[in-house]
Amino acid sequence: MGLNAEWMQRDLEVLWHPCTQMKDHERLPVIPIRRGQGVWLEDFEGKRYLDAVSSWWVNVFGHANPRINQRIKDQIDQLEHVILAGFTHQPVVELSERLVRLTPAGLDRVFYADNGSSGIEVALKMSYHYWLNCGQPAKKRFVTLTNSYHGETVAAMSVGDVSLFTETYKSLLLDTLKVPSPDCYLRAAGESWEAHSRAMFEHMERTLEQHHHEVAAVIVEPLIQGAGGMRMYHPVYLKLLREACDRYAVHLIHDEIAVGFGRTGSMFACEQAGITPDFLVLSKALTGGYLPMAAVLTTDKVYQAFYDDYSTLRAFLHSHTYTGNPLACTAALATLDIFEQDKVIEANKALAARMASATAHLVEHPHVAEVRQTGMALAIEMVQDRSSRAPYPWQERRGLKVYQHALARGAMLRPLGNVVYFLPPYVITPEEIDFLAEVASEGIDIATRDAVSVAVGNLYPHHRDPG
Numbered sequence: 100m101g102l103n104a105e106w107m108q109r110d111l112e113v114l115w116h117p118c119t120q121m122k123d124h125e126r127l128p129v130i131p132i133r134r135g136q137g138v139w140l141e142d143f144e145g146k147r148y149l150d151a152v153s154s155w156w157v158n159v160f161g162h163a164n165p166r167i168n169q170r171i172k173d174q175i176d177q178l179e180h181v182i183l184a185g186f187t188h189q190p191v192v193e194l195s196e197r198l199v200r201l202t203p204a205g206l207d208r209v210f211y212a213d214n215g216s217s218g219i220e221v222a223l224k225m226s227y228h229y230w231l232n233c234g235q236p237a238k239k240r241f242v243t244l245t246n247s248y249h250g251e252t253v254a255a256m257s258v259g260d261v262s263l264f265t266e267t268y269k270s271l272l273l274d275t276l277k278v279p280s281p282d283c284y285l286r287a288a289g290e291s292w293e294a295h296s297r298a299m300f301e302h303m304e305r306t307l308e309q310h311h312h313e314v315a316a317v318i319v320e321p322l323i324q325g326a327g328g329m330r331m332y333h334p335v336y337l338k339l340l341r342e343a344c345d346r347y348a349v350h351l352i353h354d355e356i357a358v359g360f361g362r363t364g365s366m367f368a369c370e371q372a373g374i375t376p377d378f379l380v381l382s383k384a385l386t387g388g389y390l391p392m393a394a395v396l397t398t399d400k401v402y403q404a405f406y407d408d409y410s411t412l413r414a415f416l417h418s419h420t421y422t423g424n425p426l427a428c429t430a431a432l433a434t435l436d437i438f439e440q441d442k443v444i445e446a447n448k449a450l451a452a453r454m455a456s457a458t459a460h461l462v463e464h465p466h467v468a469e470v471r472q473t474g475m476a477l478a479i480e481m482v483q484d485r486s487s488r489a490p491y492p493w494q495e496r497r498g499l500k501v502y503q504h505a506l507a508r509g510a511m512l513r514p515l516g517n518v519v520y521f522l523p524p525y526v527i528t529p530e531e532i533d534f535l536a537e538v539a540s541e542g543i544d545i546a547t548r549d550a551v552s553v554a555v556g557n558l559y560p561h562h563r564d565p566g
């Protein structure tokens with residue numbers, strides 16, 4: 100037995116993998132990775148895979164980045180962890196100062212959690228609790244967009260709308276208000292992204308008009324609905340939303356867990372709309388993809404609503420054990436240094452342009468309805484029929500065929516349903532982008548050349564699973 104097979108076997112004896120029907124592994128291999136270097140992952144037999152999805156959207160400066168590694172090594176000899184209640188430490192103070200400086204004006208307080216979903220729970224609870232502290236207990240519902248994804252814990256699922264993840268658990272979920280997404284894939288032929296996003300705002304306006312008295316916050320994934328299939332929209336929507344939230348006294352929560360740190364072309368997506376949300380939730384690339392951590396930034400106004408004598412019981416008593424972990428903060432500081440020193444946002448423009456040119460030929464593909472892009476995220480929508488945009492039934496798992504082809508060719512492309520996408524680390528080279536585009540094209544040809552075998556409804560069109 101080879102080394103890969105040996106590790107796979109030991110794995111399958113004891114592990115239960117995330118977002119996976121484990122029975123699939125009767126025929127699909129689990130790929131044991133021995134090491135990572137830059138954009139490449141290497142298995143136990145020396146086969147390499149280009150990490151086109153940044154290991155679930157977290158890695159921005161490559162695996163085993165020497166600059167991040169060194170900082171973590173230095174920190175670990177100093178302090179690996181300390182409780183953050185009643186205590187503090189240098190990395191968490193420096194990181195908080197830095198995040199306050201870096202994010203739009205008005206976000207002056209940082210609360211930490213230890214993963215994205217927990218960060219969302221913090222923002223939801225803080226918003227509700229703010230209104231409670233202000234004597235408005237009726238403001239307890241959340242408004243969310245259709246096709247949203249905000250994580251897997253129960254409240255985070257409640258504000259999500261990707262049925263694959265939420266349908267099973269719907270009897271457990273909070274009662275939220277869902278508003279049709281400004282998703283520009285659904286715009287009319289010839290309509291601009293801006294016109295469509297602006298027109299779709301009407302639904303939000305009406306919902307807020309009717310329900311603002313019972314709404315605590317609107318939560319959105321700014322510019323890109325990630326797990327919902329990399330669906331994109333225009334920043335004008337965020338601008339209109341900010342104005343409406345102010346008018347109706349409703350908080351605006353930006354979930355920038357996936358899009359923060361340069362993914363959309365600006366450091367944070369909210370910059371493109373020129374707005375400051377009331378809550379900004381960051382995670383994933385925050386630590387360069389090294390360690391789990393989330394930061395929830397909010398305004399002094401929110402902070403002050405909790406600041407009082409202990410006996411008033413207005414404090415936010417939420418905590419996660421690993422809050423503000425020094426190693427994670429250090430990885431984040433090293434990551435922010437690289438952004439600054441290497442002028443990454445500027446440098447990414449050429450890479451984004453290369454992603455567009457390398458995939459331009461796919462625009463004409465008979466089974467591609469759209470190639471869309473926002474900054475360093477590019478998505479290719481595979482469909483049964485280009486003119487009607489009829490989707491492939493999810494049961495056919497066309498995306499999985501692309502995934503398998505890419506693995507054979509040495510790339511880790513992990514489609515969301517029938518959406519093939521690139522979300523690479525920013526240290527990818529133009530040649531590596533060309534290689535990804537070539538592999539994706541071949542994969543799409545292979546996945547779409549067979550006739551449709553089963554005629555069934557498309558119940559779960561998009562998801563994190565490569566099926």
Ligand SMILES: *Cc1c(COP(=O)(O)O)cnc(C)c1O
Nearest residue numbers: 214215216248249250325356357
């Ligand atoms: C990944 C993600 C989350 C959840 O983060 P976890 O760390 O996986 O809990 C929430 N929102 C968005 C937009 C995400 O992409």
